[in-house]
Each structure stands twice: as structure tokens, then as C-alpha cells.
Amino acid sequence: MEEKILKLFKKKPEHYLSGEQISKSLNITRSAFWKHIEKLRLYGYEFDAVPHLGYRLRKAPDKLYPFEISPILKTRIIGKDIIYHDTVGSTNTIAYNLAKSGAKEGVVVVAERQTKGRGRLSRIWSSPKEKGIYLSIILRPKMTPFKAPVMTLMAAVSLAQAIRESADVQAFIKWPNDILINEKKVSGILTEMDAEADFVKFLILGIGINANTKILDLPKGATSIAQESGVFVVRQQLVKALLERLEQNYLLIQKEGFAPIRTQWRNLSVTLGRRVKATCMHKQIEGEAVDIEPDGGLKVRLDNGFYEKVMAGDLALLR
């Protein structure tokens, strides 16, 4: 109902709407309407109320509310159900537990702040309140666990595309799952899954974006989109763009495999052609990153001329 009321106000942003009018058109009582307005005020919406004229929406809060995102979202699967929290431990943990309990593919958990944001390899993902985006998506692709790295690359492509669409910045992908602007990290992806040996039960794509986050709140080497572009990004629009790109690329990968995403990944990469140092589970290698493989691995040319494929681990861009 909040969504419907907001829709009416947003349709005529400068107009006053009478409570009677709105109640009638939504088929609710005046007192129910009143309660919704009070609820919206609690959410941070500001209304001008003028006797005989009615109400006008003066200000909508900068929040990732589902009833702000859903009306503008053009997807069929991803984000059809958005679960909002102001503050959570970790959106990935919540999404994981929901998926374990049978939640459907496409459910999105979004939060304004994480107190236990997690990054790859059990690291912390710094998630201060002002004004990042922290969201996790439940996917149930019919695939083996071998294909999971490809899903991370698909998410990275979607994320870079969405950031470029929402802000005037050149976002690039650093293998496997970081998004950089001007060589500094603005976003990361944590892919987690529940699987049998040869069968993925579900997969959680966790995405953290330093959208308008204050630089002082971020770890060294990190930046925000706002910092790099000089303009605040409209977070709701960025979430919309991200979910739409994700759905588009997810459907593409299921229809045509990794090849078309791989091409896009190459174009958005800041990794290929660079000298890199990869720290894997059992060793360290250094060389030039030359390509991304069909299975999502990074092909590195060592100084002795041999090639090696890196499937896991950390990557440092050297020059």
C-alpha cells in the first residue's frame, strides 16, 4: 500500500492530493490512509499538509526501500522479491539462510549497513552506513560447482556495466571479482554456494558497492563512485541498473554459455595485459595476464615463456 500511495504522489510531484481523493482511489478508509502517511513519515518521507488542499510529498529519503526500487525495476526474476533491512550482520548470511529454507531464485536482500560484512576468503568487507549498497541475490542455476567462477565473472561484468550507466566513471574489472575506478576498489563480489559434489543447490551473489560512501570511512586503497565522479550517484537507480544487468547476463549465460560474457569481460578488464602477482593456495606466480579462459581461470604468461592458469587466489596488479 505504501508503494501505491507513493506512486500517486510521484505521479504529480508538485500537486497537493486530498486524503479523500487518495483513500477513494485506493479503496481504503481515511483512517487507514492516515496510518500509512504516518508510517511513511517514520520511514523518512516528508509531507506538506495544507488544510483544504491536502498533502504533497516534499522529500523522499535516500533509502533502498523495496517500494522505491520495485516500481522502477524491469526484471522477471531477479528482484521480484526484495527484502530490506536498515542494518544487518551480513546480507549474504541472511540470503544464505533464506535459500536454505527454500527461498526462490531471484530473491534480493538489501541493506543500508552491515555490521559483519564479509569479503572473499573470510575477510571483512567494510560496510559503513553513509551511503553504500550492500545486497545479496539468491540464484538457483542448474549447473555443477565448476561453473561457479564463471558466475562471479558474470556478476563482475554486470556490476561494471551498471556503475558505468549510473555514473560518469570508467569502472574496470580486476580478476576475479573487484571493480576498480582509477585503480582503486569501489566494489567487490562474494559468491557463496551450497552444493553437492556435482550439483549446485543454490548460489548467493553478494555485492558491496562504495556508492556515496565517505572516503574517511573506507579502508586504504578503496574509493567510492561519488569520490571518483565528483557527483553523488542515485543509489536506487544503481540498484535498478545492477539487477537488470544481472538478469540480462544471467539469462544470456544460460542460453549461450560463457562466450558472450567472456567477450564483455575482456573489454571491461583492467587485468589483461598487466603484469600480475597471483597468490594461490599452494604457491605464488608472477607474469603477464594474457586472457580469461572458458572456465573463468586467468591465463598468465610466466617470465620463462610458459603459461599457467590461475583458478583461485589473490591477484596484485604490478604495473
Added chain:
Amino acid sequence: MEEKILKLFKKKPEHYLSGEQISKSLNITRSAFWKHIEKLRLYGYEFDAVPHLGYRLRKAPDKLYPFEISPILKTRIIGKDIIYHDTVGSTNTIAYNLAKSGAKEGVVVVAERQTKGRGRLSRIWSSPKEKGIYLSIILRPKMTPFKAPVMTLMAAVSLAQAIRESADVQAFIKWPNDILINEKKVSGILTEMDAEADFVKFLILGIGINANTKILDLPKGATSIAQESGVFVVRQQLVKALLERLEQNYLLIQKEGFAPIRTQWRNLSVTLGRRVKATCMHKQIEGEAVDIEPDGGLKVRLDNGFYEKVMAGDLALLR
């Protein structure tokens, strides 16, 4: 303490031991000793108590109690901690939740009966009480999810070996995770994992064995070890053999990779050389199973002479 008291009785199976003697040697009070004897009686142990002589252990129950298994178990990791339940939903679910909460590698959950036993691909694993073995092992191998199928094959090798050691039967492996005796299923493995795209957080090996299970309690096509060998198997000894083989092969795989296990797998296989029909996620193939690949996949020669590798799915042995 139950373990210590049982140890004393088992050392001299035909002798009466006085309560005073035992209390003294274990440094507990007479009344504490009494309570432990009562507890053991509740567990199903039967004692003869004769005035002036003391106690004699007349009968130990056929149960998979940790204090029966631990004293005979020669492992360093797997089974150092055994968690026993009479009846559970699924030992894999319990082990999974324990691992999520940080339980150590090697923890084993064992049960006499499962009410929601699970098999591969979300199927049911029939787990009647009389007298199967249902256990799950937490492993934390440092590896990528790609290697998980190899862990299933390692478990299958260990399981076939342990069954052969504990009973006079020829147990064979049907790819990927069934153990057959005389072409009928006696045991299955369900490998589940919690992982990032390129990093396994933990892996649960779930194993169900129709040890002395009544045939009437089993689904069609299944059998029990006792049925095929004509003799009841000592379940505690089978669990011991299984955990020891698992540890041995697990350490081997970490030290030398899959190659030595692969050789053992080939020797124990009922799959290779057979005509098979494989039902994978997206298609069905038929042909002759010719080898197991280094990544755990099954190499099948199609009728047109081409080879295909099966990584996931169901296999039917045709002739």
C-alpha cells in the same frame, strides 16, 4: 568416565570387579560409580551384580556409541570427536550446521536411524533402524570446489575397502558414489559443501551403509552386507575400518594428489568396461565406461567412436 569403566570391564571379560576396586582405580566415589553403572544400564549394558564379588559385564548393546568406537579407533583427525544420536533427521544436516558454527575438521556425527535421510539430488535415503550405519564427517580441505568430485571418489574407495575388510563380500564402486555387492546397492555417499566460487569452506561426507538392515525395510534393488555375506557385520568394527581408511586416503590425496586413489578406484570399480547410460543435467548419453579421469569425471566411449566425459548425473549399468 563411561569409557574408562567399560575399559576396565572389557579388560577382564570373565571376572567380577568390585565397586570399591573400580572407584579407587578411577579415583571416584562409590556413589559416583553407582551412577555411572546405572547410566550404562540405561544405554543397554547388562551387568551381573553378585554380593561380595562385585560386577561383571554380561552384555554390551549393539550400538555405535562413541565410547565403544573411540577406544578402538586409530586415527589422528577423523573421528577424534564423535557425536552420537540415536535418531536424527539427517546426520549430514547436523554435521553441516556444526561446521557452519565452526566445528573442527574430523568431527563425525553418527546415528542409529535417520528420519529424513538424504541422498544425492535431493532424494530420500532410506534409513531404517535395524541395523544400518548413518554417519557424516566434517572435512576442511584446502581446495577449490572443482576437486570435490575427487573427494567423493576417495570416500567410495575407503568405503569399499572398509566393507571388504569387515565382511566376506566383494564390494564394488559404481560411479560416482554407490557401493554395490552382487550388483545391488549397500551403501551411498552424499558429499555436500559450503564454498566460495574458488574455495571450499568445508565439505561434509555423508555415508549410509545397509550393514545388517532387514531386507524388507529397504527399497527395491538395495541389499545389506549381512544379506549378501550371510553373517552379521560388527558395525562398530566397520565404522572403525571406514574412518581409518578415510583418514589414510584423505592424507594420501593431500600428499600425492588423486593418482594413487585413482588406481585403487579402478581396481574396485564395477563401472569400467560396462555399458552405461548416463543421465546428466541437460542430456542423456549411452556407451561404454572406459576410464576415470584425473578430475573424477567418467570417460564414456559412445557408439559413434567419440568419447565424452560425464561429470555429474545418474548412471545406469546396462550389462
